[in-house]
Amino acid sequence: MRISSSTKLIAAIAAGVAILAVLGLIVVLRLTYIGTALAIALLIGFVFVVKRYESDRRRYERELGSARERLGLALDGSGSAIWDWDVSKDQVYLSAGWAQMLGAEAKETTISPKELLGLVHDDDVNRVQTVLKDALTGAAADYHEEHRVRQTDGEFIWILSRGKVVRRDGQGKPLRMAGTNLDITERKRAESALFEHDQRLKLALDLAGMVSWDWDVATDKLVWNDDPQRLLGPEPDGGYPDRKQMVHPEDMAEFVRVGGESLRSGEAYRSEFRIRRTDGQIVWIAARGRPVKDARGAVTRVIGVSQDVSEIKQAEQALRESEARFRLTFELAGSGIAHVNMDGRFLRVNRSLCAILGYSDKELVRRTVKELSHPEDRDETDAARARVRAGELESARFQKRYLRKDGATVWVHLTVALVRDAEGEPLYEIAVFDDDTERKNVESALRSSEMELRLVTDAVPAVISYADAEERMRFCNDTMVKLLGRPRETILNHTMREIFGEERYRVLEPHVRRALAGEEAHFERTQVKAGGDLLDLAVQYLPRRNERGEVEGFYTLATDITEIRRLERLKSEFVSTVSHELRTPLTSIRGSLGLLSGGVGGALPDKAKGLIEIAKNNCERLIRLINDMLDIEKIESGKMTFNLRALELMELIEQVARANDGFAVQHGVRLQVTAAVPGAKVQADGDRLVQVLTNLISNACKFSPAGRSVDIAVARLGERLRVEVTDHGPGISYEFRQRIFQKFSQADASSTRQEGGTGLGLSISKAIIERLGGEIGFFSEPGKGATFYFELPEWRERSLPGAVAPVLTGAQAEPDARPRVLVCEDDPDVGKLIQLILQNAGLASDIAYDAAGAKALLLDKHYAAMTVDLMLPDQDGLSLIRELRTAPGMAHLPVIVVSATAEEGKLKLHGENLEVIDWIGKPIDENRLLANLRQVQGAARMRVLHVEDDPDLRGVVSTIAREIADFESAESIGDATAKLARERFDMVLLDLGLPDGSGWELLQLINRMTPRPRVVIFSAHDAGADRGQNADPYLVKSQTSEQQLIDTIRGAFDAAA
Structure with missing residues (x-):
């Protein structure tokens, strides 16, 4: 242990004190010579002891320093801290080795356990x-x-702590807790490498099919450790023969020698060597x-392993053949x-390269690649080759120029790859030169062509314009840029939704869908120019297909037809004026001719x-022409009125067929209905629909050969009815098909005029x-006739759920309970005007000034x-109608649009059927408003579900009350439950005694139903205690007269209204 400086100081002080004590003792006690000598001797002894102590202390420090040095060397040598x-x-406390282990300056340090734990990898923290904790707690x-x-550099090392x-x-x-940390990163890497090596070895053995x-x-x-069947074939009953018996005779000598x-x-x-397997197959064995x-x-x-190397042998043979082919390919490529x-320097070159560069092999x-490179391309070439040689790229492909022997410049696509030896050292490059000169010339011509095309399109x-399959605009000309009034960069690479906005895009979307489905789309739309002017555009979407026939986008061609539409309006006004001026004299002429023909002026010579x-x-022909022209003018100006009502379609078709039968006989053909939909109805103007049918049938009669038939067929397609x-x-020629529905268009003008045609019939029919919410079209094959068809929405009974037949009551209801109409109008004056019109017509009404109030x-x-x-x-009317069509009980609510923007609103539908009456x-x-409401009123009869198991009584009740309601019957609770779930009824007439349970x-x-239909209980039993709190009318069959039953049903219905 190291002796600190404080210990040295204490020893020095003790020595001084001892000397002073001895000297003081001599002075104070005045010792004798002998005593003084003894004191001095003691002092000398003490000094000797101190010196001895100092000597030992220094020796201990040297030993301690050596020990510390050996410990440091041991720690450094083992990589420990x-x-x-x-x-x-x-x-x-952390030794200097710890800092060194972390890549920092080697010095001792002291940190908190939390800081030390912060250095641990997140995945290891919980485990550490x-x-x-187990060590601290003694577990x-x-x-x-x-x-x-x-x-310190952010990298992680493995340690054993x-x-x-x-x-x-x-x-x-x-x-207190102490220990060491040992860097085991290399060991971990070695373990990981060893594990991977073992796995690869195992996988290799498995994949190689080796048998030990x-x-x-x-x-x-010979003992086989693995299944030898995959090598030797199925094992015979007596076991495998001796190995020498299986070796191929030609390989036996070599087998024995080795x-x-x-x-x-x-x-x-x-x-x-080769062996013959037990199944007779010859295979190669290694x-x-x-x-x-x-x-x-x-x-x-x-001990050893054997492996079937037949495939390798085959591959070697294939390789030899491949090398031969490569040599041939090299020369002939x-x-x-x-x-x-x-x-x-070039080592080998093929004939094609000689032809490209103009040199012999x-x-x-004798030349280098660099010598032949264009001077401006050499740096780029050298940089690419350097990256390949450095291993950054497996190969490099780039475009560059070379100088031919004749001085010309040739463009090539150069691909460079490196061949390395087994140690990874580069051997040589393989360079492939694709002559790109012609493509470069084509590109230059293409750029010129594109520039010319741009000039032309602009x-x-x-x-x-052109949009891809994602509706992203990829090209547009200057006309589109000017029309939209925005920079080209805000158009290109943006979607049509982004360019035109959500509202206008919804108008375009159906046509876009058709184009992307591979169909041409032709339509007209309006566009507001940047300056605010309104343009009429005739738009075509033309699909573009790739070489596989897939649609990858579409072209747009939009032509300004504003002036054309203006001229058409002028023409319509002219036609209207002239037609009206002609009708009066023609009426007199026709009348006079009729009188003369009838003999008023006396007998006429033959x-x-x-x-x-x-x-x-010819007067009649001229009148028809004028009427057709007037119809066209009315249709185009929106002045043609339609008296819409529910029509039995088959009855109307049969009526038109009978009316045209004489015309068919005149042309030698017969009319026949080949397919029908009994009971089907459409909402239409009968006279106008007759006009369309007559036109289609008369055209078919004109162009059918004598002795043939004109076939009329009706089919139901979902919610629409189709008449063909x-x-x-x-048939119809391809040239005429594009304009067949245009005004005054005739496929064969001479023959048509002979038949008295005007060329307006199909345009009017369309x-x-x-206008009736349908569509018309045709399909034809030249030489095989033509089929014209139209489709209309099928009409279904439009009685409002809960509506009373014949009327509804309201705040101003008359005693006979007038029908009630909801007026949704935001202008109070207009709302009151409509209410007054309805009141004068005997109808009750309520006004809602917004969509929320209406709902x-x-x-x-x-x-x-x-x-x-x-x-x-608060909501546009179209979205309100859409919402009502999806609401329970509102799908067939009769709706009449009354709006200053009625025609514009109808155009926004683009064929969508919202079942709007008008x-x-x-x-x-x-x-017109009252005519539509009278039609609705006629259809608005009360619907009653009569739940009764006696069919005779059901028949009697429906007969008695037929004037006020339409009856549907259910003979059990189950039957009634199903019908109530599927259909809407205004009232339930309920018997309590039913075969599958009680009516209660x-x-x-x-x-629990919303809205709840009114209920009248009509039972053979008295109410009794079972009635409880039920307040519905209760009638006993044997005590109720016919008039009482009718009055109760009507009264319950009036109360509901």
Whole structure:
């Protein structure tokens, strides 16, 4: 132990004190000479003792220093560091070796345990704390743990930390703990490497299919340690034959020679030979064996492994063939190939490289690659090669220039890779030269072409753009940039949703979907220019497909048709004016011709009759033309009125077929209905639908050959009905298909005029069908006829859930309980006006000034119909209607749009069917509104579910009350429960005695329904005690007259309203 400076000071002071004490004793006691001599002797002895002490102290310090030096050397040599933890002070002393171990300056330090624990890897912290806790508490005799700690540079090393509690207090609480830390990082790496090596060795043996064996030399017995079947084939009943019997005769001599040489020399051997397996198959075997000697040095056993190397042998043969092919490929390859040594000289070159560079092979092998490189490309080439040689890249591919022998510059794509030897040292480079000169020329031409295309597209007065499959804009011309009024960079690489905004994108989205599905999309839309002007655009989306036929985007061509639309409006106004001016004189002419033909002016000669008939027919033709022109003008201006009502479709079709039967006979064809949907209804204007059907049938008759049929078919497609009219004529040419629905379009003008056609029928039919919420189209194959079709939404009964037939009551209800209409209108004056119109028509109404108020009233009351303004303060009208169509009981609520933006709102639907009865603009067409409401009122009859197991009584009740309600029957609780879950009823007429239980059980279910239908109990038994608190009307069958039953049903329904 080291003697501190304080100890030295104390010894010096003690010596001084002793000397002073002796001198004082001599003076005070005045000792005699002898006494003085004794004192001096004592003093001398004391000085001697002190000197002896000092000498021993120095010797001990030297020994201690040597011990400390040896300990330091031992710690340094073992890579260990000492730690000493004063538990009571929560301080840990760490030797200089610890700091050195962490990569810091080698010096002793003291830190807290928390700081020391902070150096431990996160994954090891819990384990270290657990082991340390066991040592501190005495659960473990000592502390011994391997874990990772972080060095100053952030890297982690593995240490083995050992320690032990060396001092505890009387209660066993630890006071001091000491130990060492040993850097075991290298050992851990070695363990990991060894484990990986073992795993790889095991995997290699498994994958190689090796089988181990043990041969006893003395007994000549061979024992297979693994399953030998995969090597030798299935084992025969008597066991495998002697190994020499299995060796191929041609390999036997070599097999015996190698084995004998190994036995004599005691050295390991390796041999390859063929064997015949037990299944007759010849395979190649690679055997490795090592002799095992006894104490005397004699070989007693040979152990080894054998492996089927047939595939390797085959691979070697394939390799030899491959090398031959490589040599052939090297010479005949279309790309230039060279082997280049490490100083950059050509070793070998093929013919193609000679052709690219213009040198012979002998000339090239005398040159370096750098000599032939273009001076401007040499630095880049050298840098790429250096990275390959440094191992940063497996290969480098880049574009560069070389100088040909004739002085021309050639562009190549150069690929460089490095061939290394077994030790990883570079041997030579393989360089592949792909002549890129032609592609460079093509690229230059392409850039010029693209520039010309840009100039052309920018000069075209139309929007031209391209969007990829993700709807991201990849190209746009200057016209689009100017139209949108925004920089090109805010358009390119942005999605259509981002460019046009959410609202306008929703208009475009259906057409985008069609284009990305591979269909061309043609439509018209409006666009606000940057300056605020409104443009009409005719838009085409044209899909672009890749070589696999997959759609990878679409082109847009949008043409400004604002001026065209303006001219069309002018034309429509002109047509309207002229048509009206012509109708009056034509009416007089037709009337006069009719009178003359009827003999009013006296008998006419036959010749005059013929002339008058010609004049009369052409007058009728001219009137039809004028009427068609007026229809077109009305449709385009939105002035054509539609008297919508529910129509039996099959009845209408049969009526039109009968009406056109004479026309068909005139053309030698017959009309026939080939498919029908009985009972199907559509909501349409009967006259207009007859006009469409007549046009399609008459066209089919005109173009069908004599003796053939015109087929009419009806089918249900989901919620739509489809009507098809098929002829067997010449079909429609491809050239005419694009304009078939345009005004005044005729496939064969001469023949059509002979038949009296105007070229307006299909255009009018298309407009009518679209106004009815449907679509019209055709399909045809030249020479095989054509089929024209239209689809309309199927009409279903639109009675509001809970609505009373025939009327609903309200605050101003008349005694006969008028039908009630909900008016949703944000303008109070307009709302009161609509309410006054309804009141004068005998209808009750409530007004809601916003969407929230309308929804609240719909939950509280029952309405026969509803009018909706599209511009509401809290929600747009279209979204309100969509919401109602998904709400329970509101799917078929009759809705009439009454709005200043009715037509615009209808256009926003893009074919979506919201089952709107009509779209009425402002100022309000009172007659049109009331006509629609009268139609709804006629359909709004009360629906009653009669739960009764007696079919005769059900029939009597439905007959008695047929004027006020439509009845549906259920003969059991189960049947009634299913119908109540599936359908909506205004009232339940309930019998209590049912075959599968009591009607009171069904009543509990009805009480939980929202909204709850009214209930009238109609039972053979008195109410009795079972009725409880139930307040529904209760009728006893034997005590109730027919009028009482009707009055009770009506009264209960009126109370509900």
